[in-house]
Amino acid sequence: MAFKTVSIGLPLLDKALMDGVPEGYTILLSGSPGSGTELFAKQFAAAGSKEENVMYITTTERDEDIITTMKNFGWEPNIQIVNVGAEYYHKVLEKELIISKYREEGIPVNEIFAPARKKKEKEINFLTMITYEISKLKPPFRIIIDSLDFFLNNYDGPKVISALRTIKAHAQYYGGVVLVTMMKDVYDTHTQSGVEQLADIILEMDMLRTPKGFVNHIIIKKVRNHPEKAGIFKYQIYEKGLKIVG
Amino acid sequence: MADSGRDRCKTGIAGLDSILNGGIPRGNTILITGSCGTGKTTLSLEFLVHGALMGERSMYISVTEAPEKLVDNMITYDFFDKKLINEKKLILVDLQEIYVKLGLEKLEFTLEDVNILVSQIVKIVKELGIKRLVIDSITSICYRLTSKEEIREFILHLGKELSDLGCTTILISELLHSSEGYSQYGVEEAIADGIIFMGNLERRGDLLRTIQVIKMRGTTHSRAKYVLDLTPIGVLLAPLLKGGSSEVT
Numbered sequence: 001m002a003f004k005t006v007s008i009g010l011p012l013l014d015k016a017l018m019d020g021v022p023e024g025y026t027i028l029l030s031g032s033p034g035s036g037t038e039l040f041a042k043q044f045a046a047a048g049s050k051e052e053n054v055m056y057i058t059t060t061e062r063d064e065d066i067i068t069t070m071k072n073f074g075w076e077p078n079i080q081i082v083n084v085g086a087e088y089y090h091k092v093l094e095k096e097l098i099i100s101k102y103r104e105e106g107i108p109v110n111e112i113f114a115p116a117r118k119k120k121e122k123e124i125n126f127l128t129m130i131t132y133e134i135s136k137l138k139p140p141f142r143i144i145i146d147s148l149d150f151f152l153n154n155y156d157g158p159k160v161i162s163a164l165r166t167i168k169a170h171a172q173y174y175g176g177v178v179l180v181t182m183m184k185d186v187y188d189t190h191t192q193s194g195v196e197q198l199a200d201i202i203l204e205m206d207m208l209r210t211p212k213g214f215v216n217h218i219i220i221k222k223v224r225n226h227p228e229k230a231g232i233f234k235y236q237i238y239e240k241g242l243k244i245v246g
Numbered sequence: 247m248a249d250s251g252r253d254r255c256k257t258g259i260a261g262l263d264s265i266l267n268g269g270i271p272r273g274n275t276i277l278i279t280g281s282c283g284t285g286k287t288t289l290s291l292e293f294l295v296h297g298a299l300m301g302e303r304s305m306y307i308s309v310t311e312a313p314e315k316l317v318d319n320m321i322t323y324d325f326f327d328k329k330l331i332n333e334k335k336l337i338l339v340d341l342q343e344i345y346v347k348l349g350l351e352k353l354e355f356t357l358e359d360v361n362i363l364v365s366q367i368v369k370i371v372k373e374l375g376i377k378r379l380v381i382d383s384i385t386s387i388c389y390r391l392t393s394k395e396e397i398r399e400f401i402l403h404l405g406k407e408l409s410d411l412g413c414t415t416i417l418i419s420e421l422l423h424s425s426e427g428y429s430q431y432g433v434e435e436a437i438a439d440g441i442i443f444m445g446n447l448e449r450r451g452d453l454l455r456t457i458q459v460i461k462m463r464g465t466t467h468s469r470a471k472y473v474l475d476l477t478p479i480g481v482l483l484a485p486l487l488k489g490g491s492s493e494v495t
Contacts, residue, residue, distance in 0.1 A: 099348065099349035100349075102349075106365055109369075109373045109374060112339065112343075113339075116346035116347050
């Protein structure tokens with residue numbers, strides 16, 4: 001019996017996997033900076049934008065940058081963007097900016113007596129925020145979290161993994177797919193293996209410097225129950241996005 | 247008189263000014279120390295109110311209690327006039343609010359944090375032209391400093407800057423029953439320009455409040471123990487009749 005699958009956005013990679021990504025699967029995409037994981041994430045989002053509800057959770061880009069990039073590659077930006085980065089700026093960074101200004105220059109006398117914060121202003125938990133947003137998604141759906149690094153930098157590893165487990169369970173139950181990006185080789189083994197264990201598919205993007213320039217690779221590191229599918233593929237970037245070559 | 251040369255900051259508390267030969271030498275940073283309930287806050291508030299009434303802008307920095315509560319407590323005193331607050335002659339500051347603004351809501355301060363806090367206090371004193379300052383209490387600030395060196399740096403630095411601005415400062419120090427000497431950390435008392443010790447004394451079943459000037463740079467003073475009475479017209483000092491009394495520790 002074949003799995004019901006959806007496309008990952010790169011036909012040859014679909015073939016190398018299980019003729020696509022089985023519904024309910026969680027994909028971990030790791031890579032070093034500059035290797036193209038963000039572009040991959042957008043291509044993955046575009047692949048679902050016709051028939052699925054796509055939620056794109058970003059921690060670093062502006063909404064308009066995501067949309068413009070997608071349009072430039074000819075992809076339909078028919079996606080819902082949840083901008084954790086912007087929210088984080090308003091709720092946390094903006095305050096820190098004011099604090100650092102006060103620390104450098106001192107609090108101006110006329111601001112000494114102004115209340116420091118609104119009464120009972122709640123500290124926002126971004127992990128809870130995204131799990132909540134995801135829980136509202138109607139199937140069929142695909143979720144992109146770009147990237148997990150933000151959460152790993154702001155919360156304890158076990159908490160992030162636990163939230164990821166909830167998201168994965170939700171996707172399994174409703175037959176959605178999840179793509180999570182994460183930086184390569186920066187976390188402790190405990191966190192790394194915790195995330196890797198949850199993932200049904202692990203992909204890695206890599207850049208190799210050669211005398212002729214850079215050679216890009218996508219490595220299939222894990223496909224659940226299919227160790228034989230591990231492999232290494234060259235890819236290039238065309239005007240229509242990433243493409244597996246030769 | 248030998249020490250008449252230095253300008254005095256009259257506390258306005260009759261008995262105390264005479265003990266101090268006219269008042270606290272202006273610009274001094276002194277420690278008022280004692281265990282809870284000995285009248286430290288009341289005494290220092292009266293010091294501020296009298297200053298404000300004499301036209302010296304006064305400021306009270308509260309570390310642990312909301313300043314509004316303090317106003318409620320002060321209303322019972324005859325000498326207190328709410329106008330002083332409305333006209334900003336007496337200014338109450340909640341240090342917790344400043345902690346939030348400076349990102350100091352943490353249990354331990356770094357040396358950088360200490361310096362930022364001192365600069366902030368000095369900035370307020372300078373820009374508002376504060377002549378009398380009370381910090382209630384210095385112990386709860388010192389609680390967040392991690393070493394005696396930091397406490398030393400904090401009080402020295404603060405004292406020096408405030409003295410340069412001609413601001414007379416009272417630091418309230420909470421004394422635990424177990425602490426030796428006149429301050430919680432032992433450092434405060436060595437650096438302060440003066441120490442006023444407030445204690446309890448039992449005499450024939452009564453618990454009396456006592457006050458004693460231990461040291462005061464820049465003036466001669468009595469070192470005798472006096473009885474302190476908190477009355478609606480303010481703090482009253484009376485000589486201590488020693489018969490039948492025993493120190494409460």
